[in-house]
Structures are given as C-alpha cells and as structure tokens.
Amino acid sequence: MHAWTFAPPEVRRDIPRVVLCGREEVLVEQHEGLFSYETRCIRARTKSGLLTVTGEGLIIAHFGAQDMLIRGTITAVQIGDETI
Amino acid sequence: MKGMLWTRCLIEGRNAEKLLNVFREEGITLRRVHRTEQRSIDCVCDRADFERLAEIAGGKGFAVKQLPAFGARKTLQGLRRRKGLLVGLMVFAALLFTSMRFVWVVRIEDAGMYVGEVRSFLLEKDIKVGMMRSKVDVIALKEALEWRLPKVAWVQVEQRGVEVVVRWVEGVETPDVITPGGEGDVVADRDGILVRLTTYAGTPVAKAGDLIKKGQVLIKGEERSKEGELVPVKARGEAIARVWLSTKVELPLMETVSVPTGNTALRRMLVTPVYTLYLDAEPMFLTSDCDVRITTVGGVWLPITYREEWYEEVAIETQQRDIEQVKQEAAKAAGAQLAEKTFLNQDLVDKWIDFSMIDGDTICATATAEMLRDIARFVKR
Numbered sequence: 001m002h003a004w005t006f007a008p009p010e011v012r013r014d015i016p017r018v019v020l021c022g023r024e025e026v027l028v029e030q031h032e033g034l035f036s037y038e039t040r041c042i043r044a045r046t047k048s049g050l051l052t053v054t055g056e057g058l059i060i061a062h063f064g065a066q067d068m069l070i071r072g073t074i075t076a077v078q079i080g081d082e083t084i
Numbered sequence: 085m086k087g088m089l090w091t092r093c094l095i096e097g098r099n100a101e102k103l104l105n106v107f108r109e110e111g112i113t114l115r116r117v118h119r120t121e122q123r124s125i126d127c128v129c130d131r132a133d134f135e136r137l138a139e140i141a142g143g144k145g146f147a148v149k150q151l152p153a154f155g156a157r158k159t160l161q162g163l164r165r166r167k168g169l170l171v172g173l174m175v176f177a178a179l180l181f182t183s184m185r186f187v188w189v190v191r192i193e194d195a196g197m198y199v200g201e202v203r204s205f206l207l208e209k210d211i212k213v214g215m216m217r218s219k220v221d222v223i224a225l226k227e228a229l230e231w232r233l234p235k236v237a238w239v240q241v242e243q244r245g246v247e248v249v250v251r252w253v254e255g256v257e258t259p260d261v262i263t264p265g266g267e268g269d270v271v272a273d274r275d276g277i278l279v280r281l282t283t284y285a286g287t288p289v290a291k292a293g294d295l296i297k298k299g300q301v302l303i304k305g306e307e308r309s310k311e312g313e314l315v316p317v318k319a320r321g322e323a324i325a326r327v328w329l330s331t332k333v334e335l336p337l338m339e340t341v342s343v344p345t346g347n348t349a350l351r352r353m354l355v356t357p358v359y360t361l362y363l364d365a366e367p368m369f370l371t372s373d374c375d376v377r378i379t380t381v382g383g384v385w386l387p388i389t390y391r392e393e394w395y396e397e398v399a400i401e402t403q404q405r406d407i408e409q410v411k412q413e414a415a416k417a418a419g420a421q422l423a424e425k426t427f428l429n430q431d432l433v434d435k436w437i438d439f440s441m442i443d444g445d446t447i448c449a450t451a452t453a454e455m456l457r458d459i460a461r462f463v464k465r
Contacts, residue, residue: 033105039119060117063127065108 016046020077025061026053026070034063042070049080089131090115093138096124097146106144112137126151187215188246195252198233202252205232211248220248266464267316270303272296273461276325286319296325302460316465323460326433330452331421335414337445339405342373347397354381355389369397407447411439414449422451431456 019027028044028051035043035050042058044051058072095103100123107114117127129137134150141148152158163170190213195202206212209225222241229239229252237255241248270286278294286303290296305319349367353360375394382388415437426432435453442448 033108034101037101037104037117037119037125058118060127061115063104063108063114063117065111065113 015048016051016079018051018077018079020074023055023074024071026074026077028068028070030066031068034060034068039072044068046079052076052078054078090128091131091134092116092126092128092151093134094120094124094126094149094151095141095146096149097141097144098123100125100146103141103144103146106140107137110136110140112140184246185217186246187211187213187217187220187243187248189213190248191250193249193251195250196254198252198254201233202229202250205229206250217243217246222248225250267305267318268462268464269301269305270319270321270323270460271463272298272300272302272323272325272459274298274327274457274459276327276457276459278302278323278325279456280322280324282322282324284320284322285317286321288321290323296323296459305465319462321460322458324456325459326454327457327459328452328454329422329425330450331418331425332448332450333414333418333421334442334446334448335410335417337404337407337410337441337447338402340400340402342371342398343401344373345397345399349395349397351393351395353391353393355391357387367395367397369395371400372397410447411449414439414447415451418449418451422453426453426455 014030016031017027017029019029021027028046030046031051032045032047035045037043037060039058040054040056042053042060044053053070053074054076055072055074058070058074060068061071062069097103100119104114104117104125112129112133115128117125120126138148163173190206190211192199192202192206205228209228211220211225220243222243226239226241229241229250230236233239233252235255237253239253240251243249275298276296278290278292278296280292281288281290281302283303285307286305287307288302289304290300290302296302302323303319303321305317306314307317309315347369349369350364351366352363354363355361372395375396377392377394379390379392380388381390418437422435426435433454433456435451438450438452440448440450
C-alpha cells in the first residue's frame, strides 16, 4: 500500500484503534484476540502490543472478530509499555 | 430478526479466554461477557449461533449451560407459560378494538333551553349510544340540524373518539334600528378619490376608487328592514379618501433699485427747539439717498444740535432678479404655509411644488400635499 492513499493510518497499517469514552467505555478496533480477562483487568492482543484495560467491574459488552467494547469503571488503558 | 433473539449461556472451564478467541475466529459474536467465577464466564450469543458455540466448547473440553432468558425474551417466555394470561390479553385487546368502533356517549353542548329539541332530533335520526361510529354522518346531521332549527347561529357536529358531540348556539336577533339625532346621509365634505368606505349604518352608494365631489352622498340614510321595507336611518360611516391641499405664493420677478449718479451735496444746519438755522441751501436732486449726522452742541440744559445731511443723487431703476433665487424663495414660503395647513404631516401621502409665471414678471409657487382624510360628514335630512 502506498503512502499517498487516503485511508486512515489504522487501516493502512492494520494497527489498533482505541476509543475511550469517559471512564465508562473503551472501544478497541482491530484487536487480535483476548489474552486474559478478569473483572479488574482485561488484556487483548494487538499489532502494537498487549492492550491492558484496568478498572473495576469490567465486562466485555461486545466481543466480535474485529472489535471489542469494554464497559465498567476504567482507571487506565495501556498499550505496550505506554499508558494512555 | 436474528439479532433480536439471544441466548444466555454459562461457559465453564480453564482458560476461557482461549475459547473466546476460537469463537472470534469462527465468527461468533458474544455480548455481555462477564466473569462470574474464576473458571466460568457468563455471556450472551445469537440464538442461531448457540448450537455451534456449544459444539466448539464441548470439543475443547468446556461445559456450556444455557441460562434462563432475560428482558423481552423472558417476558415472552413467561407469557407462553401462562397461556391463560396471554389469551386474556388478546381478548382484552380485541374487545378494546371492537368497542372503539361504537358510539358510547352522545353529548349536547351550549344548546341552553333547546337541549330537549336537539335530543329529540337526534333520536329521530337514530343517533344513540351503541350505534356504529361509521354510521354517523356528521355533515348530514349538521345540515339537517340547520334546516330543522332556523334560529341557530351555528351548529357543530363532530366525533371525538367514541363520543358524538353536538354544539348548538342560538342566534341573537338584531336589535331595532336606532337613529339618535334623526335620519340623514353621509356626504363628502371635500373633493377626493375614495379609498375606503366603511358603513356602520345606512346604505353605501359610493365605492372605493370613485372620484368624489364635495357634497356628494356617500352613505344613504336608509336600510331595508326584515319585512323588506326601506326604513330611514341615521347613516354612519367612515370615508377615507385621497384629498389634496395646496397653498400659493406669488413673488415679483422684477425689483426696484437705486443707482448712484455720482453727484453729492452737504447741507449743514443748527437746530434748536424753536428755530433751525440752515447754513447751506437745499440740494436740487430729484431722488437721493441721505445720510444724517447729528452732534449735540449745548448739552442737556441747552438743546442745540449741529446737523449734517449728506445727499447722494440716485437714479431709480427696475431690474430682473435671478429666476432660480425667486423660485427658491417662493417654494420655501409656499411649503411653510402648507405645513401649517397639513398639521404635522399626518397621513401625508405625497407633496410637491409647481411653478408658473404670471404676466412674465411674477413667479407663482404652488405647494400641494396629497393626504388620506376622512371626508365623511353627516347631513340631517
């Protein structure tokens, strides 16, 4: 794929797109599967590394082939070694 | 509709995350995934996917249990179990639907003492409680009521849900014609073009757009009575017309001026209260301008003055003024007079100034204002 295409970078490079809505919801697009699931921590595999969502009472409201919606009281979102 | 049917299930086994990833690879979408215990996960999947999900989970050594439904599905399942309640609800809905097709209330509003008459009319027309709503023809009923009761001011027949409502208002008879001040006509008190004629009493005999002359009858003081006779009345009304007011100012174009001839003379004198001593003879000029200088000689107690009269001979000539300047002065004077007449420009439509020449030596400026005025004036017969 060429650099001058109009597609957004997450589509061009197949990297995850993480959308945080307040402290209640995190939408993860283009994940590569669930690594671990606890009510205080959910980890998912992505092309950019392991995505870690930390919080209280976490549930996976939607778990699809490409996207995952996590709900609960979110305290941190970390991808690789960086905290978002 | 596939998305509307859910199945809630409990997956038990070690490392359920791996199983969830297998579901993902197989294209099975899960919802409301939450961990209930260390080794169990509660989730919701499409009902169509449940069998495949159970098969995959079983193949991987996981136990899958179908949990009771929730939400709308739970309600539907509950209704299925209580068939009597379901039938009852359906019967109730059918009865409600059927009952809405009938008239349950017939109401008469504002009929006053004629309620009984309206009610008997409705019974004659077979309008009663329990009849089908579709058989009520409100338009025909309204027309029939108007024919039956000619004193009616207005009738309204309408359906409001399961009600038939008849509103009947009795008409009020017009009072006898009152003519305080005697009979008479409304005439025009000046010339104009009629713009609007509003008649309060009497018969209008002019219409908007008519050219009206002063004294012309606008509203005739007579009306036709209920019996068809012509009754004399006091005509009343308002006649708004376009009228014109004008003022005229004339200014002479020629003016008389004195032109010095160059001849001058000085005449000196001593003036006392009883005698004047002339020191010079009177100059023999036909017309002259005179400049007088008086010097007090004696003071208050001796009233003697020295007087010098400087004469300058002039010739009287007539010359024409600048015509534009005369026009401006005449227009200004005519406009000022018009402003007094029109009283603060009330209802002024337009105004303009015309100029004319009289006998070649007088400029006449005519200022005209067009206004809307009530020209109606009552004239007693």
